[in-house]
Amino acid sequence: MIIKQLSIFVENKKGRLAEITEIISKADANIRALSIADTTDFGILRLIVDRPDEAAAALKSSGITVSVTNVIAIGIDDTPGAFSVPMRILSEADIDVEYMYAFITRKSEKAYVILRVADNDAAAKVLLDKGVELLDEEGFHKMM
Amino acid sequence: MSIFKPEIECASRDYLHALQSARLIKMVKNAYENVPFYRQKFDEIGLKPEDIHSIDDITKLPFTVKTDLRDNYPFGLFAVDKGDLVRIHASSGTTGKPTVVGYTKHDIDVWADGAARAICAAGGTKDDTIHVSYGYGLFTGGLGLHYGAEYMGATALPASSGNTKRQIQMLQDFGSDIICCTPSYAMFIGETVRDMGIDPKSLKVRAGIFGAEPWTDEMRKEIERLLDIKAYDIYGLSEIAGPGVSYDCECQNGMHVCEDYFYPEIIDPDTLEVLPDGEYGELVFTCIGKEALPLVRYRTRDICALTRETCPCGRTTVRMTKPKGRSDDMLIIRGVNVFPSQVEHVLLSLNMAPNYLILVDRKNNLDTMEVQVEMTPEMFSDTVKGMENEEKRIEAALQSTLNIFAKVRLMAPGTLPRSEGKAKRVIDNRVF
Numbered sequence: 001m002i003i004k005q006l007s008i009f010v011e012n013k014k015g016r017l018a019e020i021t022e023i024i025s026k027a028d029a030n031i032r033a034l035s036i037a038d039t040t041d042f043g044i045l046r047l048i049v050d051r052p053d054e055a056a057a058a059l060k061s062s063g064i065t066v067s068v069t070n071v072i073a074i075g076i077d078d079t080p081g082a083f084s085v086p087m088r089i090l091s092e093a094d095i096d097v098e099y100m101y102a103f104i105t106r107k108s109e110k111a112y113v114i115l116r117v118a119d120n121d122a123a124a125k126v127l128l129d130k131g132v133e134l135l136d137e138e139g140f141h142k143m144m
Numbered sequence: 145m146s147i148f149k150p151e152i153e154c155a156s157r158d159y160l161h162a163l164q165s166a167r168l169i170k171m172v173k174n175a176y177e178n179v180p181f182y183r184q185k186f187d188e189i190g191l192k193p194e195d196i197h198s199i200d201d202i203t204k205l206p207f208t209v210k211t212d213l214r215d216n217y218p219f220g221l222f223a224v225d226k227g228d229l230v231r232i233h234a235s236s237g238t239t240g241k242p243t244v245v246g247y248t249k250h251d252i253d254v255w256a257d258g259a260a261r262a263i264c265a266a267g268g269t270k271d272d273t274i275h276v277s278y279g280y281g282l283f284t285g286g287l288g289l290h291y292g293a294e295y296m297g298a299t300a301l302p303a304s305s306g307n308t309k310r311q312i313q314m315l316q317d318f319g320s321d322i323i324c325c326t327p328s329y330a331m332f333i334g335e336t337v338r339d340m341g342i343d344p345k346s347l348k349v350r351a352g353i354f355g356a357e358p359w360t361d362e363m364r365k366e367i368e369r370l371l372d373i374k375a376y377d378i379y380g381l382s383e384i385a386g387p388g389v390s391y392d393c394e395c396q397n398g399m400h401v402c403e404d405y406f407y408p409e410i411i412d413p414d415t416l417e418v419l420p421d422g423e424y425g426e427l428v429f430t431c432i433g434k435e436a437l438p439l440v441r442y443r444t445r446d447i448c449a450l451t452r453e454t455c456p457c458g459r460t461t462v463r464m465t466k467p468k469g470r471s472d473d474m475l476i477i478r479g480v481n482v483f484p485s486q487v488e489h490v491l492l493s494l495n496m497a498p499n500y501l502i503l504v505d506r507k508n509n510l511d512t513m514e515v516q517v518e519m520t521p522e523m524f525s526d527t528v529k530g531m532e533n534e535e536k537r538i539e540a541a542l543q544s545t546l547n548i549f550a551k552v553r554l555m556a557p558g559t560l561p562r563s564e565g566k567a568k569r570v571i572d573n574r575v576f
Contacts, residue, residue: 005526039532063558065519067521067525067526069526
């Protein structure tokens, strides 16, 4: 129930994002979801791509600082209040959320949220126990 | 304006020459007989103390450099037994080890005499309260002016640095007459006084003695405007004594050197030849009046020029210009000496690549230092918190070595200048 995310260090420099995404494109990897954390000094680009290992290798060989981070993806109904349910579950299980980002797809009526939590396995277990939909790598990319 | 020691400060050049000659002969004997390092250096060039007949023979003597102090760390260059010391100070060295200096009772008096001359030259009298906002501790700034104030019978107020609002409250409540600190801190106090809505004219303080870091005439004018005082420059370095080696008089046209204690020369830093008055070169001091650490021709690395023309103030002692640069890579940041090599040592101790870039600037009148370092792949985290923790860890390691806060900025591996060759390691955007 774990999905691989690419975490990429982005210096605050003109053209850096273009350079990084071009390398990913040359590795024939398609970006499915993304977010960027920005500070005054640097950014951390987080990507879900369909070929994470190939993309990571291509970035590394171009001298880009990248790591593969395990995250979880949940599917929720696209209705008011739906997202608060898993958040309450995690809170009651004392699992901290480090960051998250959401997306929707053309193939499904649902909304999807990528979650980076302190303990992926514990979070996956408690969410599944409470009936929250979790996507695995295969399920995630099939939906795209 | 009164002169603290007119018999010296206004002496004839002939008298000074005789006094310096007698003191140099005595000092060289002391160094040769009591410091094995100097005995060996003199023996190597076949020089005996008897070969020194007057101050004119000083050029026969070898130079001393900062690494000699480090190589003989901590007490190897002291000419007296530890029992005769009454004080030890230390400043940061080029590597992890500090430069250690020792003083006998006589040496403390020599230093206090120099600082007292500086206070007097800034218009201070025994009735004044001297507000000392230099840091107290191993740094010589605080205790130097403190002892100078007491030596001349004035009242020393050991405020030390920091807690600016309390400093200003003391200026108001205690009626300090003269304030001593780094020029950048004086600017900050001045700005804070204005921000607090206090009219500087309501403060009794009338003069300031500022040193320990380079500053411009523009800064001087700004400090004078902000605090409504007259600002005086003071020079010193711990290896020689501390603040009070030379000082401004009311004419502010060069700092008078206490040349009866600290004999200055200007040399070409490449050829090591002595340069005539008026020419810029590296300042060298010989401690002809001190017992514990009789440094011979110590190379300060400060670039300045000397003049022996009589000053309109009446003093005849040699004057030095404000140092206009360094012949090495030392930086002075908020009054603290910083060597780029110290940063390198810290990075290596953290198992990081010794690639870095130091950015120095002056923001809101305070020096800032940023160190850009290359992260290791293991240091990279997908969370901002993780990256900030890494930065804080390096900042803490730097602070404990440099004694000054430097902001750390993590850079991608391979993006900074390499350590080979003449990499540009420092960008100093301050204006002096």
